[in-house]
Amino acid sequence: MKSYRQTIGLTLAALLLAFTAACSDGPDTTGTAAAPQDASTAADPASTPVAETNAAQGTTIKYPLSQSLPTLDPHLSLGGSNATVVLNIFEGLFAFNENYEPIPMLAESFDVSEDGRTYTFRLRQGVKFHNGKEMTAADVAASLNRWKDTAPRAKSSFGEASFKEDGDYTVVLELNDPKNDIQAQLSHVLNFAAIMPKEIVEAAAPDGVTEYIGTGPFKFVEWKNDQYVHLAKFDDYQAVTAEASGFSGKKEALVQDVYFTLATDNATRFSSFLAGEFDAVDVNQDTLPQVENDPNITLIKDLSSDFNLVFNKKSELFADVKYRQAVTAVLDADQILLAVASTPELYRLNPSYMYKENAQWYSEAGSESYNQKNPDKAKQLLDEAGYAGQTVRLLTTKETGTFYNATLMLQSQLESIGVKTQVDIYDYATMLTKRGEEGSWDLYLGPFLVPSTPSQLLYLNPTYGFADDARLAELLKAATSAIGEDNIKQANDELQAYEWEYLAAAKIGDTYKYTAIRSDLNGLTLLGGFPNLANTSVKE
Structure with missing residues (x-):
């Protein structure tokens, strides 16, 4: 475990020094989730019946927004x-x-x-x-x-x-x-x-x-x-x-x-939690040692999001599928996910655009294109596409370290095959606006929450990353209109296999996160990282 943290820490430090000059200004928040313990050892406060607590009940829950x-x-x-x-x-x-x-x-x-x-x-x-x-x-x-x-x-x-x-x-x-x-x-x-x-x-x-x-x-x-x-x-x-x-x-x-x-700054958010201003907080590798052995704090491990690299199909380069294939060929999913999670315990490789838990829609079709780690193939595809040194713009934010750290690792992988890059950093709200503009970016790497059905995958429709492709639309329609389990599986496999050819986005993997909660908070439920505060009580 220690070797993973040291490796990713040194790599990110080098990337930060190397690429800061190429990045626009933004708040510096680079915390990432980490935890050394096995998920099975983490207590689940949601399993504690609220009715069984005898302590005097408080009246207020204080929850931070990152x-x-x-x-x-x-x-x-x-x-x-x-x-x-x-x-x-x-x-x-x-x-x-x-x-x-x-x-x-x-x-x-x-x-x-x-x-x-x-x-x-x-x-x-x-x-x-x-x-x-x-x-x-x-x-x-x-x-x-x-x-x-x-x-x-x-x-x-x-x-x-x-x-x-x-x-x-x-x-x-x-x-x-x-x-x-x-x-x-x-x-x-x-x-x-x-x-x-x-x-x-x-x-x-x-x-x-x-x-x-x-x-x-x-x-x-x-x-x-x-x-x-x-x-x-x-x-x-x-x-x-x-x-x-x-x-x-x-x-x-x-x-x-x-x-x-x-509380968008990670350090401020965590220090406020320690001071009693919040009842729960996300935990990163720097703050973990301060809470992991505290008997008054419980860590909840929750499947948080999947990570995908979205290509702007309206950009000068990535309108050409060969450029999309080149980038996909060089991707090292482990490096990118370690940049997000800092430990293998908090990520998993997954070639499907759905979680494994989502049995109806999980598919491994096209998985041979996943996590190739093949820079030679990537360089060959760039040559075939006629790459002439154009700058590739990476859209990101520093408001949460997950976006920024992953983007720096992606930048390193692209520059290793000779791609010139530029990281454009915005506040979170502006980044969302820019993402909808055809001419503002080339690549966007980020988390996608609760992938439940193909129709919920934003990057498969023309308004997000501009996946305006007749065959993709046809297969998406077929997958979500099929009746019967066997027909749904066949249609879904065909959709995912084609998506790995067309590459509206390239799947990176799935991530977990830890949330620290105070022992006076009972009954908290998290789903995809979101808190259901109903049925949640707090002691005075």
Whole structure:
């Protein structure tokens, strides 16, 4: 273990010295997750029943945000901090359990027609919004129609189909083509298909809703920009009776207030945790020794994200697949993942665009193109493509070390085969904006959260990395419209095999992270790194 940390530390130090002059200015936060203990030895506070604690209960949970907050509109939410907050305010028709399976939440039940084209959702009755209004089909249809027209994942999948009211408590979705992943799409934590009052949705401006009213266990109180978001217990929350799991099942707000505080600097965030200002915090290799043997602190290991290298298919070079193949050939996934996690315990190699746990969609088709570590092949492909020393622009941010450290390692691998590079560093919100601009970048390396179905993979659609390819679109449609397990597997294998040829993105691997929590925090659930603060209590 020590040798891995020493190697990656020395490598990153050298890269920082070598490449700083080529990088634009940005805040210096380079912490990465690390932990020396086996995951099986880490206690799981979520397994401790809150009801069994006899200590006096506190009234406030304090949780840090590591990324800036460009919006609190759940339909527009792309970043981790957005989802961290909005998943505790809003709910959808479905929610993922701990196995990333969609479970009914605001939907009481649903039916799917035999041809997979018609979905009928029967809603729970008596569910109240935070403004006291009862949720009806009108609210659900308005919310989901706005969501499908706004969220990139939904827009490319649903087309012209719409959600329609059928009485006060039934919503019907009629599709032109069959879909096998509608429930999963309605569960996803980013571009969250949250249900809001119809009047809030209809009043929304292009940059988002101006009131944050949901049905969740906590209601919005205040957002002080660049400082904190304050939530409070919703006394009229209507819980389901199913067993709590992930973000699904029974929820109860066990504290009166929740404060999500912006703390983008790793060192400041951790020191604030030690000082008692936060109840939980992410842990990196520098801060781990201060908490790993503390009897008052527990470490939770959580499957955090997968890492992918996205190619800008509209850029001068990477519109040509041969340049994409050249970069893919040189990639050393272990080096990049070590730059993120600093220890093999917190990453795993994985050629699939889905987690292994997601059995229905996991595929190893095309895996011969994964993690090739072949600089000679890469150089040959560059020569065939006619590379003449053009600068390749790498888009990143320093607000979380995972982006920046991985990008530096990628830069080193590219320069080892003679590619001239430039690292462009922005604050997190600006990076997200730049990523949507055709002329602003060539390569983007970063984490992607909760890959649940192919339709949820942003880089497979034309609006993200500009994967405007007819064959890819055809195979994506076939994979998400197949009916029956055998047909789904065959279609999914064909999709992934072609993606490794077309290379909208190149898979790097999957990462875990550790979160340190205080012993006075009970019942915290993490899913994909996001906290479900319902059923979570804190001692005084």
